[in-house]
Amino acid sequence: MDLETVKEQSGPREFGPADEMPREYREAATRMIQFHANSEIMGAYIERPFIRQAPSLDRKLAVSAQVQDEVGHGQLLYRAAEELGIKTREEMLDELASGEGKFLNCFHYPLDDWYELPMIMFFVDGAAMRRQATLKRTSWEPYAHAIDKICFEEGFHIKHGEDILRTIATGSRRDRQRLQEAFEKWWPRILQFFGPTDDDSTHGGFATDVGLKTMSNDDLRNAFLNAYVPKAEKYGLELPEYPRVEYHADDDYYEVYEEDLDWEEFFTVAKNEHPTGAGQIDKRRRTQKAVEWVRDAIESPDTTGVSPAAADD
Amino acid sequence: MTLEGPGDLDDRERAAVEAELRCLGDDEFVTAERYTEWQVRGPTLESDIAVANIAQDELGHARLWYDLLEGFGHDQVDLIWERDPAEFRHATLVERPYEAGDWADPVLRGYLYDTYERLRVEALSESAYAPIADRVEKALGEEEYHREHAHNWLERLCEDAEGRRRVQAALDRLFPHALTLFAPTDREEAVVDTGVRPVPLSELRREWRNVVTPFLGSLGLEVPVADHAELLPAARGRDGDHTDAWESLYNEFTFTYEQLGRESAPALMPEPGEADADV
Amino acid sequence: MKWEVFRQDKKKDYHTHVGSVHAPDAEMAKQYAQIMHARRKPANSLWVVPKGEIAEVHADDAGVEMGGTTRKEYRWATNYNTNESFAEEIEASQREQEEAEEDLAEADR
Numbered sequence: 001m002d003l004e005t006v007k008e009q010s011g012p013r014e015f016g017p018a019d020e021m022p023r024e025y026r027e028a029a030t031r032m033i034q035f036h037a038n039s040e041i042m043g044a045y046i047e048r049p050f051i052r053q054a055p056s057l058d059r060k061l062a063v064s065a066q067v068q069d070e071v072g073h074g075q076l077l078y079r080a081a082e083e084l085g086i087k088t089r090e091e092m093l094d095e096l097a098s099g100e101g102k103f104l105n106c107f108h109y110p111l112d113d114w115y116e117l118p119m120i121m122f123f124v125d126g127a128a129m130r131r132q133a134t135l136k137r138t139s140w141e142p143y144a145h146a147i148d149k150i151c152f153e154e155g156f157h158i159k160h161g162e163d164i165l166r167t168i169a170t171g172s173r174r175d176r177q178r179l180q181e182a183f184e185k186w187w188p189r190i191l192q193f194f195g196p197t198d199d200d201s202t203h204g205g206f207a208t209d210v211g212l213k214t215m216s217n218d219d220l221r222n223a224f225l226n227a228y229v230p231k232a233e234k235y236g237l238e239l240p241e242y243p244r245v246e247y248h249a250d251d252d253y254y255e256v257y258e259e260d261l262d263w264e265e266f267f268t269v270a271k272n273e274h275p276t277g278a279g280q281i282d283k284r285r286r287t288q289k290a291v292e293w294v295r296d297a298i299e300s301p302d303t304t305g306v307s308p309a310a311a312d313d
Numbered sequence: 314m315t316l317e318g319p320g321d322l323d324d325r326e327r328a329a330v331e332a333e334l335r336c337l338g339d340d341e342f343v344t345a346e347r348y349t350e351w352q353v354r355g356p357t358l359e360s361d362i363a364v365a366n367i368a369q370d371e372l373g374h375a376r377l378w379y380d381l382l383e384g385f386g387h388d389q390v391d392l393i394w395e396r397d398p399a400e401f402r403h404a405t406l407v408e409r410p411y412e413a414g415d416w417a418d419p420v421l422r423g424y425l426y427d428t429y430e431r432l433r434v435e436a437l438s439e440s441a442y443a444p445i446a447d448r449v450e451k452a453l454g455e456e457e458y459h460r461e462h463a464h465n466w467l468e469r470l471c472e473d474a475e476g477r478r479r480v481q482a483a484l485d486r487l488f489p490h491a492l493t494l495f496a497p498t499d500r501e502e503a504v505v506d507t508g509v510r511p512v513p514l515s516e517l518r519r520e521w522r523n524v525v526t527p528f529l530g531s532l533g534l535e536v537p538v539a540d541h542a543e544l545l546p547a548a549r550g551r552d553g554d555h556t557d558a559w560e561s562l563y564n565e566f567t568f569t570y571e572q573l574g575r576e577s578a579p580a581l582m583p584e585p586g587e588a589d590a591d592v
Numbered sequence: 593m594k595w596e597v598f599r600q601d602k603k604k605d606y607h608t609h610v611g612s613v614h615a616p617d618a619e620m621a622k623q624y625a626q627i628m629h630a631r632r633k634p635a636n637s638l639w640v641v642p643k644g645e646i647a648e649v650h651a652d653d654a655g656v657e658m659g660g661t662t663r664k665e666y667r668w669a670t671n672y673n674t675n676e677s678f679a680e681e682i683e684a685s686q687r688e689q690e691e692a693e694e695d696l697a698e699a700d701r
Contacts, residue, residue, distance in 0.1 A: 012604070013603075013604040014603075014604075018637065041353070044352070044353045045353055048349075048352055048353050050569075051349045051352060052346065052349065052350075052565050052566050053565065053566065053568050053569040054569065055394070055569040055570040055573055055575070055578060055579070056389065056394075056570075056578035056579045056580065056581075057342075057372060057375065057376055057379075057389060057393070057578065058578075058579065058580050058581035058582060058666055059578075059579060059581065060345075060349075060372060061369055061372050061373070061581075061666045062581060062666040062667070064349055064352065064365055064368055064369050064372070065365070065369060065666055065667045067352050067353060067365065068352065068361075068362055068365035068366070068369075069667075071352070071353060071358055071361045071362055071365070072358075072362050074358060075358040075359065075362070078358075113569070113572060114569040114572065114573065126679060126682075129679070129681050129682060129685070130679065130681060132681070133680075133681035133684065141604060144604075145606070151681065151684065151685050151688070152685060152688045152689065152692075153667075153685075154685060155669035155682050155684075155685025155686050155688075155689065156666075156667055156668055156669040156671070156672060156685075156689075158678070158679075158682050159669050159672035159678070159682065159686075160581070160666075160672060162672075162676065162678075163579075163581070163672055167579060168573075171573070171575070172574070175573070227679040227680075228679070286413070287353070287354040287413070287414070289414070290354075290413045290414020290415075291354070291355065291356040291414045291416055292414075293414070293475055293476075293479075294356035294414075294416045294470075294476075295356050295357065296473075296475075297469070297470055297472075297473035297475060297476040298356075298469050298473075301469075301472045301473035301476070302473050302474045302475065303472065303473070303474070304474050305474055306471065306472060306473070306474060306477055306533060369664075370660055370662065373660065373662030373663060373664075374662065376662065376663070377662065450661070451661045451662055452661075452662075454657040454660070454661030455657055455660050455661055455662065457654070457655025457656070457657070458655070458656070458657065461655070581665070581666055581671065581672070582663055582665035582666055582671055583663065583665070585662065585663060
């Protein structure tokens with residue numbers, strides 16, 4: 001199939017492994033799905049300390065299940081990406097560990113404590129869910145299939161995140177202060193979650209033309225703000241003065257003053273060069289290196305000196 | 314004679330029931346706490362997801378046993394979050410830290426622990442204290458998967474020279490701590506003769522060694538043969554004496570609870586004993 | 593040799609199991625599958641998989657407790673119900689979970 005045909009025919013779940021897709025399509029789809037899969041894994045790294053630090057048995061169970069789901073979603077997504085025939089799962093996981101793999105800006109910043117957790121579990125996961133819902137209509141069918149399962153499972157993550165947010169927000173004055181501080185620290189990063197305005201987006205145009213992406217960054221961010229700004233306000237959180245966000249009631253639109261956001265940091269993060277993000281990647285690299293011997297043992301066992309019964313296997 | 318609930322117990326029986334439940338609940342809770350360290354650190358994405366499930370199952374079992382202690386007027390706060398670390402009664406096996414990447418450890422530890430848990434919980438199916446006997450099935454229902462998981466991994470690892478070396482090292486290190494699973498509390502005599510657990514720990518230990526020694530031996534591993542008295546580590550856990558790893562673990566898992574300064578632990582779902590949600 | 597057949601009715605659907613065919617190799621299995629499972633109602637795609645390569649775990653197997661035996665409500669969106677309103681995609685996720693719960697209840701009856 002040539003590129004023109006792809007653009008003409010593109011629609012929800014239109015293309016699958018049986019179609020001969022041009023290299024440009026396969027590369028763009030790989031880039032997008034690999035980014036998504038990497039983000040699931042690195043998001044799990046951000047949340048995992050709170051399995052241990054959860055302040056009740058039920059919260060511990062829920063956070064453990066959330067981290068588990070993120071890894072499960074990574075597993076589904078790497079498979080959807082693998083079917084494009086550009087990279088294997090091993091290659092993509094190696095790239096993630098080596099610092100070559102890219103992932104969402106918010107997962108480059110480890111959380112300080114429980115007060116910051118709802119920033120990821122409610123706002124960032126909520127933003128991710130917003131984006132994912134639109135990907136049920138992506139043109140790469142295996143990606144849409146993975147998204148079906150992800151959306152099915154992920155609802156509870158945001159609801160649990162909101163439950164944590166509510167508990168803190170209805171606590172002491174000190175709790176509310178710390179929550180507000182966490183919010184102010186995270187709010188600019190959350191606004192940058194959907195990337196720069198469409199004009200500046202490097203790959204957005206092509207991905208939209210071939211139906212991989214079904215909604216623009218701007219529209220996604222606006223839909224997110226529509227649902228989540230009222231939530232923030234409901235829990236007593238005040239939007240900081242900067243970056244400026246103005247609501248225009250006539251066309252139900254949130255104007256974000258992009259010049260108030262630190263895009264230099266954003267692009268440093270995007271290149272995996274921000275120190276905190278590099279630290280997260282380093283964690284991934286170290287933990288993966290530490291278990292490499294297990295993968296070697298199961299893939300190509302060295303049977304020297306092991307019992308005959310086992311060696312016959 | 315069956316004891317139907319807290320109201321049927323005299324002081325000695327009550328102390329016996331509480332001691333037994335604390336050992337069970339604390340073992341499960343601390344085991345799970347350690348397992349979760351493998352989340353996002355497992356050798357493959359699939360093994361990561363499996364170990365998370367096992368951790369959640371064990372936490373579910375901790376809920377089963379702690380919930381029965383709540384029948385004696387305790388709540389989760391005094392059972393876990395505000396409890397003095399020296400009052401925890403888990404065996405030292407479950408609190409030992411992992412070395413980075415040493416997958417042989419959780420696999421072997423899981424095998425030793427799950428084999429023990431099955432024997433102890435099976436013995437409790439005959440408990441004179443009915444609420445314990447009633448929950449045995451729920452706890453055992455999930456154990457088979459855990460043991461299969463450990464079996465499969467041990468077999469795979471022991472087919473490889475490096476894998477087997479690592480499992481052997483874990484065995485040498487953990488076996489003495491595993492024996493603390495059978496260390497008595499100061500209520501052991503009452504637990505047995507009130508029938509709360511009709512089988513003494515010494516008997517369970519014999520059965521356990523009869524299961525684990527031949528199985529591990531069949532994988533080409535050398536299992537310690539000395540008497541338990543010779544092998545036992547200095548700290549036994551069951552008497553409140555723990556290894557150095559316990560305090561830091563305790564400080565980590567109580568960190569947020571302390572920071573929030575609340576006096577409650579949020580519940581998100583019904584207690585284990587409540588009727589199943591109407592689906 | 594026995595082959596299990598998975599059929600996709602139309603483009604974009606999931607493949608679901610519809611039956612099996614006996615055939616000496618994959619090429620012939622595909623031919624038979626078309627006759628057996630797509631002759632009246634044409635399919636968009638068929639998969640054939642050697643039966644021997646399918647490993648099964650069954651809910652009735654000894655020691656198998658799929659979904660576990662202790663409470664797992666913490667992983668259901670439906671467990672976190674409050675009077676809140678949620679973003680539409682969260683509501684959709686919850687609806688899908690509710691439907692799955694209903695299907696399970698249906699199967700139990």
